[in-house]
Amino acid sequence: MSDDTAAPILSLRNIRKSFGPIEVLHGIDLDIHPGEVVALLGENGAGKSTVSNIISGTILPSSGEMTWQGASFAPSTPREAIDAGVAMIHQELLLLPHLSIAENVFVGRYPTKAGMIDRKTMEERAHDGLQRLGLDISSRRLVEGLSTANQQLIEIAKALTLNARLLILDEPTAALGGDETQKLFEQIERLKADGVGIVYISHRLEEIKQIADRIVVMRDGEKVQEFDSADVPVRTIVEAMVGRSLERMFPAIPAPQEETVLEVRNLTSAQGSFRDVNFSVAKGEILGIAGLVGAGRTELVRAMVGIDPVSSGQILLDGTDISPRSPKDAIRHGIILVPEDRKQQGLVLPHSLGENFAYSNMNQVARNGWITKKRARGFADAGIVKFGVKGESQQRADELSGGNQQKLVIAKWLARNPRVVVLDEPTRGIDVGARSSIYEIIVGLAEEGVSVIVVSSDLEEVLGVSNRVMVMAQGKQAGILDRNDANDVSVMELATI
Structure with missing residues (x-):
């Protein structure tokens, strides 16, 4: 876990966002320190994605300010955020099916040699990223036809090659099984040890205990609660997310008929x-x-x-x-x-x-x-x-x-x-x-x-x-x-x- 006395790598102050007359973010304050995982939780529509998209340069805030490594930070495009060291892995897969895995990993930033794409270097680096996540597959293979789980791992490998100082992971394990999830968590631990800050968005609350250092809960565009530790009962987190007591998740199951x-x-x-x-x-x-x-x-x-x-x-x-x-x-x-x-x-x-x-x-x-x-x-x-x-x-x-x-x-x-x-x-x-x-x-x-x-x-x-x-x-x-x-x-x- 990070040293809380260290200066935040990223700070958000009074961030607001409106779409037309509707304000969807209401004065968000958030700090991310080097080498920590902050779980950003909330129901769909709580504002998690809007905050993430502002940090990653996909959308602009209506007001408020951000600082990155102590300097003013206002990316107007994802490329500006990536160049600064901020990368986001989206829940929706953004891969190009008719390109190879290596080409997808390095799209828009292909390594070159003598003015030409250096395919050997590109394929080797992509393969290394896949190996780190336990995906034993040729980086020359086309993405088309790969399972959703494998495509998600490729998205993660793509982010790992960016050498970012802040990673935003939006539902990174939604398509992954237990083994793939554990390999991802191992990579996250290595990134933390290297001082990388991580914003982790997930609806799998049990895994939050395993991977997060702090929990920030959003509801209806506001930050409603913050827990200094991930050692919090799931029911407490859920009730903070929905704003009410949650007595039972699953309804009673009827008995089937004989036919x-x-x-x-x-x-x-x-x-x-x-x-x-x-x-x-x-x-x-x-x-x-x-x-x-x-x-x-x-x-x-x-x-x-x-x-x-x-x-x-x-x-x-x-x-x-x-x-x-x-x-x-x-x-x-x-x-x-x-x-x-x-x-x-x-x-x-x-x-x-x-x-x-x-x-x-x-x-x-x-x-x-x-x-x-x-x-x-x-x-x-x-x-x-x-x-x-x-x-x-x-x-x-x-x-x-x-x-x-x-x-x-x-x-x-x-x-x-x-x-x-x-x-x-x-x-x-x-x-x-x-x-x-x-x-x-x-x-x-x-x-x-x-x-x-x-x-x-x-x-x-x-x-x-x-x-x-x-x-x-x-x-x-x-x-x-x-x-x-x-x-x-x-x-x-x-x-x-």
């Missing part, structure tokens, strides 16, 4: 990511799928809805083989997938909420092939109200918080009244309050008789919402546990076989 709705028999990936998977889901049942990163969870559910090819096996609905050959085929049979990456795969971000609703429900909003704005808006308004999306039908999807974007993805598909709902990482990167709302939606579906499958890297989440938990390990089905038998130890024992 089997979905059955998966001997399903094997054509790409080798999983093999011989067998399970069934009853009417009104919530089946959790757990496992470490790379276990084949996402690949399994993608194959189930016809996105990825299978070499053998069957998908049965009500006892009939319907094995979808495309997502359209799955949707036609009442099986929908809410994907793990809501921004890239779940929404058309520059388009309105109403348009996003319409794209998934053309048969309901288009009469005789024609869509009217009035009909599309009315359809979207009903879904927005029903599922508690904080937004308006004419508003752009990219203007919503992460939690409300996720609600929108779920709501636009649930408007089709599906038989089976598959949710891949349904609460990744969203705050505690929004998580509770999504858990209530999941349980509400089960109560209505919908069969639900929840894939999550958050073990507490899987255990909290599931009637049964299927554990995958290295592409194999390691076991299925009833709710009473599923706990941290029993799941991890199966996940690591």
Whole structure:
């Protein structure tokens, strides 16, 4: 931990930010010392990202001042911040898929030799960064096709090569499993020892105890509480974030009905990511799928809805083989997938909420092939109200918080009244309050008789919402546990076989 008597490496004083007539930051004061990790916590919309974007030069404050290493600091672009020694790793992946890993790591600052890009040096330095994070992959490989977890590690490796004196990490472990997270924490400890200051944003509160030196809590654009140590009960942190007592995170889980709705028999990936998977889901049942990163969870559910090819096996609905050959085929049979990456795969971000609703429900909003704005808006308004999306039908999807974007993805598909709902990482990167709302939606579906499958890297989440938990390990089905038998130890024992 840093020496608190040392001068701060970064100071913010009375930072305010307004968008039009609305002030979203209200006089923020914040100090970051060399060699310390400050956890910046709060619900979506609390102002964490706005503060981070001001520090990293993405947006300008409306008033207030910053100092960096004792001098006035007012970056007007991210490049100015990076040149000063401040780097930010965004939650949203910003990689270019058609470039190699090395090219992505050094984009905009390629090493040169005799006026030409020095590819050898670039690839070696990128490889070193990947190795430090435990990612054994060629830096010459294209980013396209890599898992979300591997792309996140590449973003982190990119920041490590900048030799920054202050790193802002926005949800750096959201896509990572336990091993990758521990390797990242080891790098953070090394950076701290080198005097690097770190602002760490995360919704995984348990990991805050492991990595943070101090905690700063924001709510509604204000800094509402600061803890001098990370040794604080999670409940205390959550109550500071939401401004109220939080009695229970997970709602009561209803018992499933006896009728089997979905059955998966001997399903094997054509790409080798999983093999011989067998399970069934009853009417009104919530089946959790757990496992470490790379276990084949996402690949399994993608194959189930016809996105990825299978070499053998069957998908049965009500006892009939319907094995979808495309997502359209799955949707036609009442099986929908809410994907793990809501921004890239779940929404058309520059388009309105109403348009996003319409794209998934053309048969309901288009009469005789024609869509009217009035009909599309009315359809979207009903879904927005029903599922508690904080937004308006004419508003752009990219203007919503992460939690409300996720609600929108779920709501636009649930408007089709599906038989089976598959949710891949349904609460990744969203705050505690929004998580509770999504858990209530999941349980509400089960109560209505919908069969639900929840894939999550958050073990507490899987255990909290599931009637049964299927554990995958290295592409194999390691076991299925009833709710009473599923706990941290029993799941991890199966996940690591």
